[in-house]
Every structure is written in structure tokens, then in C-alpha cells.
């Protein structure tokens with residue numbers, strides 16, 4: 001398709017500026033207050049109906065919410081950074097993300113398009129070799145960074161809305177645009193899915209930039225496999241404090257947690273396929289001469305399929321409990337998020353492949369690539385499939401300056417306009433369920 005009703009060059013510049021703005025103000029899962037408000041502002045300019053706030057979520061499915069103090073601190077920061085306090089106020093408590101419906105003028109299917117909007121807990125490089133630092137749009141939020149390209153995803157979603165809004169007379173059916181919070185840690189999709197937003201989608205599309213290593217811009221995979229099943233857990237060890245001179249009066253939570261950490265990494269691997277385990281953080285204790293009363297740990301398990309991940313998760317829970325028991329401590333294990341593996345629908349992938357052949361800027365189309373990671377888009381895709389719809393997750397290739405989740409990560413900004421053209425073309429070309 002060529003979108004001759006739109007000055008695409010100007011739109012691409014505008015989307016790059018938006019991406020840089022999001023990059024400057026990254027917000028982690030369930031705290032994307034400013035980000036969501038900014039998205040809504042752009043969607044409102046197009047006259048689109050936008051749903052946001054508590055009405056789009058199911059509170060008990062909002063996994064891995066930060067504690068109240070952290071939520072309030074981020075909320076206060078967002079109020080400082082926005083001139084749309086009215087929007088931000090409706091999201092207080094973590095109700096971030098939004099949904100927009102674009103109604104076509106022709107009859108046809110409902111197509112869900114999902115982008116994720118949260119950042120990573122990563123310190124951004126300040127090196128002159130890192131473009132956001134060199135060009136003045138690096139993160140202003142210490143310890144937070146868009147290091148997975150979700151700033152680009154957000155801009156792609158807005159770009160898709162802008163293009164489709166100009167072609168509603170050619171659009172069959174409707175497009176549900178999903179700006180999902182909390183992808184990192186696999187936390188956000190369950191709440192939106194439980195609220196029933198996707199059960200009426202005939203088709204559902206997601207995309208991630210850069211997962212294929214060092215492809216030139218213009219390479220797109222129309223489907224992926226190898227989404228690892230994953231579970232995220234927090235564990236808090238409780239002991240008894242005592243003077244270091246009288247250790248027999250204490251119960252050492254630090255020792256319990258350290259024992260757990262090493263033995264978690266020693267869980268035997270499953271014969272049926274790949275698995276992963278990571279202990280990502282470990283904090284403990286209060287002072288040099290005090291038997292540590294507490295320790296907290298964040299960890300995750302992964303597996304090629306649900307069965308292997310369940311084996312890893314059960315093993316991890318056993319190690320945590322047993323390590324606590326060894327030192328006379330107790331351990332609270334908190335479920336923080338999860339996602340399953342999934343199969344993309346080949347019929348939809350084929351349709352997408354045909355459509356992409358005519359999209360400006362697409363140079364090479366791959367059919368089915370190894371995603372080799374977790375993505376909670378799978379939670380939404382599964383829901384669509386269980387209700388009779390078809391779903392696929394695409395990968396938009398680009399050269400990588402550094403791995404995802406690294407302080408030097410950056411996106412090739414040409415993927416933003418390209419991604420918007422890809423989503424918009426698919427939505428405009430699919431005319432029946």
C-alpha cells in the first residue's frame with residue numbers, strides 16, 4: 001500500500017520525536033502514568049474513543065504491582081511531568097495502559113494490534129558512543145531505561161492509529177489498538193485479558209523490534225516460535241535478629257537466602273528440553289554485627305513448554321522452602337507474573353506474508369523465527385485463539401548496538417515508520433474474518 005493521503009516523511013519525523021520523548025521519561029511496569037497520558041493525548045487528537053484507568057483492568061490479575069510507596073512516588077513524578085493531570089489522576093494505583101478502537105466504514109473483522117509501553121530497570125549509558133546520550137535524549141529517570149525498544153513500540157502504535165484514522169473509509173471492520181503496560185516481568189497482559197477485551201478479536205497481531213540478531217532494517221518475520229513459558233517469583237526470608245556475639249539466639253535469613261540462591265542454580269535440567277533459572281536480585285541484612293533478620297530475592301524460571309517450566313517452578317519453590325527450613329527461617333513466596341508458550345497461526349502468518357510483500361521498506365520476509373524468550377503477548381494470543389480467532393507475533397529486524405536490557409541498547413529509528421506501515425497495511429488489507 002502507499003499511503004498517499006499522508007505526508008509519510010513528516011509522520012516518520014513526528015514518530016521519531018515521540019519515541020525520543022518516551023525514551024527520555026521511561027516508566028516501569030504499572031507506573032506508565034505519564035507515558036499513557038501522552039499516548040491518550042495523541043489518540044484524542046485523532047478523535048478516537050480511548051478506554052483507560054480502572055475500567056480496563058481486573059485488579060486481582062494485575063500481577064507484580066510495585067508496593068504502594070513506589071506507586072505513589074512514580075505517580076507524583078508523573079504529575080510533575082505532565083500537563084494532563086486529569087488523565088494521570090484516573091490511573092492512580094497502577095491502572096496504566098489504554099485501549100483505542102478505530103471503526104472502519106466497511107463491514108469486516110475485528111483486529112487487535114498490541115504494543116507494550118513499559119521500560120526496564122537498567123541504568124542508561126552516558127557514553128558519547130551511545131546515541132541517546134550523545135544527542136541529548138537519554139533517560140532522565142535514574143535506574144530506568146527503555147532498553148528493550150518499547151519506546152519505539154509505543155511510537156509504532158501511535159503511528160498505526162494516525163495512518164488508519166486517515167483511511168477509515170477503506171478499513172473493513174475495526175481495529176482495537178492495545179497499549180499494554182507491564183510487559184517486563186510478564187505482568188500486564190493477564191489483567192487486560194481477564195477483563196475480556198480480546199475475546200471478540202478475529203485476528204490479533206503483536207511485534208517486537210530487534211529480537212533477530214543484527215538484521216538490516218526491512219527484515220520482518222511474520223511469525224515466531226520458541227516463546228519460553230516463564231514464571232516470576234519474589235521470595236522473602238524471615239529469620240530472627242540477634243547480636244553477632246550470640247548467634248545461637250538468632251535465625252540467619254541471609255544464610256538461608258544465599259543457600260537458596262546457589263541451590264536454585266543447581267536445579268537439574270529437564271530431559272525434554274531447554275529451561276532457565278535466574279536469581280536476579282538478592283538483598284539481606286541490616287548491619288555488620290547483627291544476625292540478619294530478613295532477605296529478599298527476585299527470581300524467574302523458564303521452560304520450552306508449560307510442563308518444563310512447571311518442573312522448574314516446583315523445584316524452585318522446594319529449594320526456597322527447604323533452604324529457609326535449614327536455618328530455622330520461613331519463606332514467603334509471592335507470584336509476580338507469568339506467560340506461556342504459544343503457536344502462531346500459520347494461516348494468518350501466510351496472509352501477513354502476502355501483504356508485507358507490498359509494504360514500502362520491507363526488504364526481506366522470514367517465515368518463522370526462534371523468539372528464544374518470554375513475551376506476555378502470548379497470554380492475549382492464547383485468549384484470542386481459545387475464542388476462535390487467529391494470532392501471530394512478528395519480529396521487526398534491525399542491527400543491534402548492544403543486547404536487549406543493556407545500558408547501550410538503542411533502536412534503529414527507521415523501524416518506527418516501518419512498523420506503523422506494517423501494522424496499518426495488514427489492518428487495511430484483511431477484509432474478512
Ligand SMILES: [Zn+2]
Nearest residue numbers: 148149150208
Ligand atoms: Zn521487550
